Amino acid sequence: MKNLTLTFILLFLSSCGYSSIYKNQQSLDFQLNIIGAEGDYEMNNFIKNEIRLYSDKDSLNIYNLKIDTNYEKEVLTKNSSGVITDFNLSVVSVFSINFKNKNSNFKFEENINIQNQTDTFEQNTYERNIKRNFASSIREKLISAISDINDN
Numbered sequence: 001m002k003n004l005t006l007t008f009i010l011l012f013l014s015s016c017g018y019s020s021i022y023k024n025q026q027s028l029d030f031q032l033n034i035i036g037a038e039g040d041y042e043m044n045n046f047i048k049n050e051i052r053l054y055s056d057k058d059s060l061n062i063y064n065l066k067i068d069t070n071y072e073k074e075v076l077t078k079n080s081s082g083v084i085t086d087f088n089l090s091v092v093s094v095f096s097i098n099f100k101n102k103n104s105n106f107k108f109e110e111n112i113n114i115q116n117q118t119d120t121f122e123q124n125t126y127e128r129n130i131k132r133n134f135a136s137s138i139r140e141k142l143i144s145a146i147s148d149i150n151d152n
Contacts, residue, residue: 030054030061030146039069042128043091046135054143063146066096071131076113084116089127091134095142097149104149108141110134 032055037044044067051065069091076086090111097104112130117123 029056029059030063031056031059032146033062033064034067035064036066037069038067040071040091043069043071043093043131043135046132047093047138050135050139051142054139061099063149064098068094068096073127086113086115088113089130089134091131091138093138095145097146099149104145106142106145108138110137 032051034048034051037048047067047069070093071091072089074088074090075084076088077084079085088111090109092107092109095106095108097106114126114130117126
């Protein structure tokens with residue numbers, strides 16, 4: 001009886017139609033050239049490193065990118081003694097893309113609320129990890145936007 005139930009569940013789940021929206025992005029054929037970057041230096045470096053993962057140097061589809069990134073760390077709350085307890089981390093990245101003499105602009109935003117930690121080193125490490133995650137998310141959105149340009 002257990003084998004029958006397990007078989008039924010496996011058959012049902014295998015035909016549910018799930019597929020990742022990013023699964024075909026590794027096979028995309030384009031080269032991304034970053035020709036300028038303004039704004040937050042560290043955030044721009046994280047985004048550049050993420051973009052390099054998808055840039056095919058042998059491709060004939062060349063996209064020239066300009067990045068303008070604004071990263072902010074905003075105090076949300078303080079406790080009764082005036083010590084900061086919560087922050088909001090946000091990044092806004094604007095990409096100007098030139099492809100075959102056509103210009104497109106895309107704006108991507110990410111934000112998260114975090115609690116302040118007593119250990120400064122742990123706090124800084126945590127914020128750097130969040131910045132890396134922001135960069136990865138922005139890269140995914142950018143690749144999807146570029147795929148849409150490529151399809152049109």
